[in-house]
Amino acid sequence: xxxxxxxxxxxxxxxxxxxxxxxxxxxxxxxxxxxxxxxxxxxxxxxxxxxxxxxxxxxxxxxxxxxxxxxxxxxxxxxxxxxxxxxxxxxxxxxxxxxxxxxxxxxxxxxxxxxxxxxxxxxxxxxxxxxxxxxxxxxxxxxxxxxxxxxxxxxxxxxxxxxxxxxxxxxxxxxxxxxxxxxxxxxxxxxxxxxxxxxxxxxxxxxxxxxxxxxxxxxxxxxxxxxxxxxxxxxxxxxxxxxxxxxxxxx
Amino acid sequence: xxxxxxxxxxxxxxxxxxxxxxxxxxxxxxxxxxxxxxxxxxxxxxxxxxxxxxxxxxxxxxxxxxxxxxxxxxxxxxxxxxxxxxxxxxxxxxxxxxxxxxxxxxxxxxxxxxxxxxxxxxxxxxxxxxxxxxxxxxxxxxxxxxxxxxxxxxxxxxxxxxxxxxxxxxxxxxxxxxxxxxxxxxxxxxxxxxxxxxxxxxxxxxxxxxxxxxxxxxxxxxxxxxxxxxxxxxxxxxxxxxxxxxxxxxxxxxxxxxxxxxxxxxxxxxxxxxxxxxxxxxxxxxxxxxxxxxxxxxxxxxxxxxxxx
Numbered sequence: 352x353x354x355x356x357x358x359x360x361x362x363x364x365x366x367x368x369x370x371x372x373x374x375x376x377x378x379x380x381x382x383x384x385x386x387x388x389x390x391x392x393x394x395x396x397x398x399x400x401x402x403x404x405x406x407x408x409x410x411x412x413x414x415x416x417x418x419x420x421x422x423x424x425x426x427x428x429x430x431x432x433x434x435x436x437x438x439x440x441x442x443x444x445x446x447x448x449x450x451x452x453x454x455x456x457x458x459x460x461x462x463x464x465x466x467x468x469x470x471x472x473x474x475x476x477x478x479x480x481x482x483x484x485x486x487x488x489x490x491x492x493x494x495x496x497x498x499x500x501x502x503x504x505x506x507x508x509x510x511x512x513x514x515x516x517x518x519x520x521x522x523x524x525x526x527x528x529x530x531x532x533x534x535x536x537x538x539x540x541x542x543x544x545x546x547x548x549x550x551x552x553x554x555x556x557x558x559x560x561x562x563x564x565x566x567x568x569x570x571x572x573x574x575x576x577x578x579x580x581x582x583x584x585x586x587x588x589x590x591x592x593x594x595x596x597x598x599x600x601x602x
Numbered sequence: 603x604x605x606x607x608x609x610x611x612x613x614x615x616x617x618x619x620x621x622x623x624x625x626x627x628x629x630x631x632x633x634x635x636x637x638x639x640x641x642x643x644x645x646x647x648x649x650x651x652x653x654x655x656x657x658x659x660x661x662x663x664x665x666x667x668x669x670x671x672x673x674x675x676x677x678x679x680x681x682x683x684x685x686x687x688x689x690x691x692x693x694x695x696x697x698x699x700x701x702x703x704x705x706x707x708x709x710x711x712x713x714x715x716x717x718x719x720x721x722x723x724x725x726x727x728x729x730x731x732x733x734x735x736x737x738x739x740x741x742x743x744x745x746x747x748x749x750x751x752x753x754x755x756x757x758x759x760x761x762x763x764x765x766x767x768x769x770x771x772x773x774x775x776x777x778x779x780x781x782x783x784x785x786x787x788x789x790x791x792x793x794x795x796x797x798x799x800x801x802x803x804x805x806x807x808x809x810x811x812x813x814x815x816x817x818x819x820x821x822x823x824x825x826x827x828x829x830x831x832x833x834x835x836x837x838x839x840x841x842x843x844x845x846x847x848x849x850x851x852x853x854x855x856x857x858x859x860x861x862x863x864x865x866x867x868x869x870x871x872x873x874x875x876x877x878x879x880x881x882x883x884x885x886x887x888x889x890x891x892x893x894x895x896x897x898x899x900x901x902x903x904x905x906x907x908x909x910x911x
Contacts, residue, residue: 355673355675360675370694370702373698437689441706443685444706599656
């Protein structure tokens with residue numbers, strides 16, 4: 352057995368993911384918040400903006416759900432573990448920083464997918480038809496990875512005070528929702544809004560969800576998928592690189 | 603002897619303060635190596651550098667033949683760590699913590715279960731294996747941490763103040779386990795400021811002060827090295843005149859304290875031989891004979907005060 356080998360490290364990342372799910376995700380408040388937050392935002396816009404079709408808002412709801420759930424807990428795991436000194440335990444184990452980050456990402460990806468599937472079922476229950484089911488599943492998986500990487504990226508500042516990270520996280524996450532074509536269709540956005548929206552990975556995901564439900568899309572599907580893939584790659588590599596730099600400062 | 607730990611010019615700087623300043627030492631296979639120093643001396647920082655938790659700013663550390671900077675995973679696979687602060691996952695049970703460690707060290711599930719049962723039995727936590735760690739006492743947590751560090755049968759064990767603040771029962775259990783492990787071949791690197799613990803347990807100790815190495819030797823050698831003049835306490839079966847002892851080879855002075863004589867000497871070996879010869883020549887038995895060496899506490903205080911800037 353080569354402990355530093357790729358397959359061995361992936362196996363150990365899975366152990367970290369299981370630990371995260373058990374400790375941080377399978378908690379009543381986390382699960383409730385994961386569903387409650389996007390549903391509350393959805394209802395607010397559904398009731399206040401009657402001219403938008405349900406299919407548009409449901410697509411936004413799916414986008415928001417995945418984005419909020421995949422980034423809900425992951426930014427706080429490093430500060431929590433730093434505070435509890437369990438991060439030092441992990442750091443002294445035969446796992447790389449990349450493995451620890453990857454393990455955290457797997458947990459938040461699975462959590463995001465699980466809750467998002469519920470939202471998709473809500474959409475179907477409300478009478479929406481799913482035109483491109485395989486595409487939807489594939490992009491949920493890709494976007495969950497992307498948003499998990501964003502969540503881990505938010506945890507890069509080496510503070511062990513979770514509230515500091517959560518504040519930073521909210522400051523970045525909420526504005527992103529408003530520039531990603533969730534509540535305002537991309538077609539109706541001003542030029543500056545469109546420029547901002549192309550910088551958000553959530554834009555491409557929401558566009559693809561809309562395509563899966565209605566067949567309509569703003570960007571070509573290939574562009575949407577390619578953009579999401581590039582964001583995922585850049586954020587994953589970036590978060591691993593940056594955590595390697597900052598992790599010793601948490602000890 | 604094979605060096606298990608080779609630290610060379612290890613240095614760590616935090617801002618303007620140099621926590622560890624170019625320290626070098628080796629730990630041999632099968633040793634219990636004590637790393638002593640007052641609070642803030644750089645003990646924990648050194649341990650963290652050796653265990654790959656933080657990188658050194660200068661110098662190198664080779665653990666079991668692997669550079670901790672370039673081959674951290676290979677090195678960590680072969681040692682276990684018991685940190686100063688208990689860091690088991692309190693939301694998990696003892697069993698879940700051990701199984702997690704088993705997975706992180708790449709143990710097959712059946713082997714991890716076998717080891718977990720054995721270790722929980724050894725640290726007397728088997729009955730509470732399914733209880734969440736948050737309900738454990740400090741001693742129980744520390745015993746669990748030791749079990750977690752041993753899950754993969756490491757060749758080297760790092761312990762940072764393992765008995766600090768523990769009750770007598772847990773302390774004795776941990777020390778006894780460490781002796782047993784060492785007897786079975788595990789090399790132990792023990793960070794402590796408990797002199798008695800180091801004195802009873804360690805083959806060699808290093809004393810660090812203000813990030814610099816003040817001394818490194820066997821505890822007994824350290825104790826005698828700090829005092830050029832030694833004291834020997836002796837009592838005889840019958841009365842002895844004072845001038846009779848003062849004239850013996852190696853003796854500088856002799857003072858009576860109760861029914862005993864306290865003899866001052868620069869050469870303990872020669873003086874003990876003289877005292878034995880004296881008792882034979884004067885047909886009087888030696889009732890007690892004690893060498894009053896300074897304690898490791900004395901050595902520690904002397905060395906750390908001398909090294910004080």
